[in-house]
Amino acid sequence: MIRIGIVRPLAVAALFAAPIFMDRYTAHVAVLALIFAIVAVGLSLVMGFAGQVNLAQAAFFGAAAYSASILTTQQHWSPWAAAPVAILVATAMAVVCGLPALRVQSHYLGIVSLGLAVAFSSLLTNARFTGGASGLFGIPPIELPGVDMTDDYNFYYLALTALLAVGAFALFVANTTLGRRLEAMRDDTVAAAACGIEIPYYRLTAFVLAGLCAGVAGVLYAHFVRYVSPDTFSLNAMFLLLAMVIIGGQDSIWASAVGAILLIAARNLLSGIQAYQQLVYGALIVATVVFAPRGLGGTTDLVARRLGIRLPRLPLPIPRPAAPLPQAVPARGRAAGGTALEVVAVGKRFRGLNALSDVTLEVAVGEIHGIIGPNGSGKTTLFNVVSGIYRPSGGKVRLRGRDVTRRRSHQLARLGMGRTFQNLRLFRRLTVLENVMVALDRDPVWEHLRYVVAPWSVWSLERRRRARGLDLLRRMGLDEVADVAAVNLPYGRQRQLEIARAVGGDADLLLLDEPAAGLNAAEMEVLKSTIRQVRDAGVTVVLIEHNMGLVMSLCERITVLAHGRVIASGSPVDVSTDQAVVEAYLGAAFEGSKAV
């Protein structure tokens, strides 16, 4: 990301000054470019930030344009009255088209949204009230007292203001909690749910944001061109939008807007047969996806690196033991003693494969409990059941006495459960700090109404959360890499980050799935001391591990699984000498050896 500094304000100033140099046709094209940039910003939010494939964006744009047109021509409303209704229509349509996103993702969602766009086109082309294939003419211009809004130059300033307003709001969303949650959802849905994010609501929210942007653009379009026809919002328009956002850079608001402006300018100011232009932008899409998937916006980083502009070096300090975490005041009545987790006769069946059968175990508050067993014995499956990712086929799970068997991942996160994953599930494109901030954020979805009602409170919450995040990172020894993208960290640090994220969620119960995998000896020591300190702060820890030294030295009690069943349970010494365990897992050589 280019540092904001002086470049962008200068670009904005240039945009304000530009009409002085433009003839009428160029101004006309420029207004169209600005309007499309607004749509592109919406597409960037839903696709780039939230990862939802939305090929119906042009249809939302059309819905707003047509609504504004119909209300002002057939119902004779004033454009200012029709505008909010039109935006509402576009947003409602976006929600409806977003419903399939709750059930399907990725290419399925792509085809479904494309199909809905075609359906919308069909409606526009056929219905009488939409003017059929001819469209609607004679849409009245926007009325501003004293200003002629049929003048392209005047409209340019209106469109520019709208783009800056929408862009500012989008940037505000993107750089604060809502945007972060959307990105977390995009990067890893499972981990996001485990951090308390209610995925369905956020998917719909992404579509709402897309619909709002498209709605604003649609109203502007209708009163600028003052003519709408189905062709304008067809699949060709959608593919053009897609090209704008991909070539510009879908995960950057600025880049998407710039992409839109560039493509519209190129399309209208270059003459030539349309087929050649299509060829070029189709080829550009392919080239961008293959060589620069993050678009021009991402390429600037690449270029900067090539030009020898140095990025901050990743520090690789010797891992030092983390500073002791303060004694946490028991949050939800964290009484010492009692049972943190009860698993009663839990079974999990996958179409004929019994992954878990009749598994029962109990973990006391403040205990470090180990779960061991050969590969395929169902350890991770057990975690998945306990943490709400799977529904058990039978049995019960209780958290502090409360039955949580049917609860889902994000609900359990809210109830104080945190976990790490066997195959590292970090939010790869977020920074280390942002990863942790996602976990620190405990607000339910409706808190996001703040954005509309009290935006300044979003900002202050953001600052506080940032401070807490940095504090946590400091204590975990990760503060030097706070601004590094998670994917760029060395492996050991990534593991540390995952634990920091789980801890940061203020969990009472921590499920760690093979936290030591791939760590070297020094990193292992840090891990041990971190786990001990976390437990000393009042957190119960359950861990799956293959590293027997770690297990024996850390865990107070151990449960052994084999073939989905519990074959032994008890203290480390008891378990390591149990005959069944030795046969199934440890091997005779381990018998009698001391803990490392």
Add this chain to the structure above:
Amino acid sequence: MIWFLQTAVGGLSIGAVYALVALGFSIVYRTMGLVNFAHADVVMIGAYVTVTFFLTARLPFGVALVLAVVLTGALGVGIERVLRPLESRDLNLMLIGTIGFGIVLESVAILVWGSTGTAVPAPIPNVPLHAGGVVVTTYQLLIVAVSAVVMGMLYLFLDRTKVGTAMQAAAMDRVAATAMGVNVGASNALAFGIGSAIAAVAGAMVGPLLYVSPGMGASIGIKGFAAAILGGFGNIPGAIAGGLIFGLIESFSSGQLSAYSDLVTFVVFAAAMVLRPTGIFGERTADRA
């Protein structure tokens, strides 16, 4: 009753075409894991190549069809090389990249053959056969027959030949297949070639029924994809079922609601996906955390 049967006949014949498109699409996905949005435009290219041999070179339709299948299949192998880098990208990007490639194909078609399009006369005397008030044209029967033959051949190939079985193995586990001596790269290219060849058949058959134009990929393609997904993505019988169902939905909604058929068809499709996200025959896979 007559109306019902007549509409069903229309639906089945166009449905057979959709089934072929869905089939080609599914083969590539099943064997390579590639979601190829440009497939629809390969259908279009196949149609145009057939037309060029049939009308311009005046070859018999059967010969033109075979030539088109071979050429388009070869083109498919070439396309696979171009799209190969996309196979390792995430699915969203893959979808978008292939959309871009489809746009390229469409532009090339416009530049080579013009944008107006051509009508194609039926290769056999298109006699309307009357059966109790319902009209079935001989050409419609031909479409269904050819589609059935292609599906049959595909089934035999995948399940009964060594090469076909190897192709499926490569899809399930590249490494293991390579360890067993399967040349995965060649297998993928072959899969793509076969998918494209089937696309060519679909394109060639639909030409005389409707119209050949550079934009035909869009309309037939989207429905073909949706059909593949409706039936369960990657699932061969699913692709066939999906295609026929789509054809029928389209035909019936077009009969009752005239031009709103697209609207109805795709809303029904969206609803079906919400109700059963993996499609009719699709498998439910569990998220491995």
Add this chain to the structure above:
Amino acid sequence: MRGIRWFGVIATAAAATLACGGQAVQQGASSSPEIKIDVIGPQSGQNADLGDWDWKGVSLAVNRANAGGGIGGRKIVLTRYDDTGDPTTGANLAERAVSDKVTAVFGPPQSTVALAALPILTGASIPQMVSATSGALTTKGSKYIFLDTPTSPIIDTTLADHLVKTLQASSIAMISNNDAYGVGEHDSFLKELTQLGVRPVSDKVVTPDQKDFTSVLTDIRSSGPKYLFIGTEEVEAGLIAKQSRALGLSATFAIGSPGVTPTYLSTAGQDVVEGTIVSSAYLSNDANSGTRAFASAYRKAYGQTPELHGAKAYDGMNVLIQAMRKTPGDLSGPKLTSAIRSITYDGLLGTFQYDATGQGIKNSKIGSIKSGAIVPV
């Protein structure tokens, strides 16, 4: 390092702005040595033929005029733009024409697109000559629109009259599409039928992009019509005709201008179109010596045989040329339009004399297709 980035971005922004501004300096139309006329029409999409025919007819006329010394020594320069058949693009191109301060605009030939461009050109006082036939063009109150063809109402009234009065037809079905052209066709044909006391046995509307007409035609077939009026553009008309026959619908086709195009014939197939009744101002290249001369010049220039659309574009452009020759010193909008209205032009389609609404020719002829050629009836 920061400095490099600043410089790069600012330089690019400045360059871009200046590049856009490069078009800012414009010459007044009268002081430029050339007469600029924009030709707007589809070069892509299904109806690209319409754009092609317009362009060929217009170019032929302009090349002849320029060879003969131009207008008062000034040459006419044509610039061609692709509206892709999309009204919004057409409107944008009209804006561009206004920016370029052209003397006149020829096209767009599709009614929907022409209607979109009309208010922009009229607002800038630029005369617009179109090959489109929609009656709506003449009712917008514009003094700057001119048609080089009779309107749909006239074409279809002539057709309806022929069917009902001459052929005593009573069982007529209608199929039309819902773009501006199709709606115009539908409304004017139906109006005349109603006036003549005939009700259509079936009246179906389809969309311009539709390719499969099975269910609609099945419906029509069940009402057993003897004649089927087709109110769509040529490709769609051809497909409708072709599928009608495939469904066993044997009604005789009746159609306006699209019926005389080679596109209709090739799309439907010669067997299918046999017997189609057409209504058009220009039926055949053999009508008289003038048309024969035109046809041979066209063939020489383009290697193709012309038909109605090339002919009407040729006529329309010649009307403009003759008007410009009448007032060579002042080609401004108001002057040129009154010049157009003051002349009489003997063209291939007939005699042109423009009224206040923009219609210059108001009659149509009936023909029928026999063995692939159009024979006057």
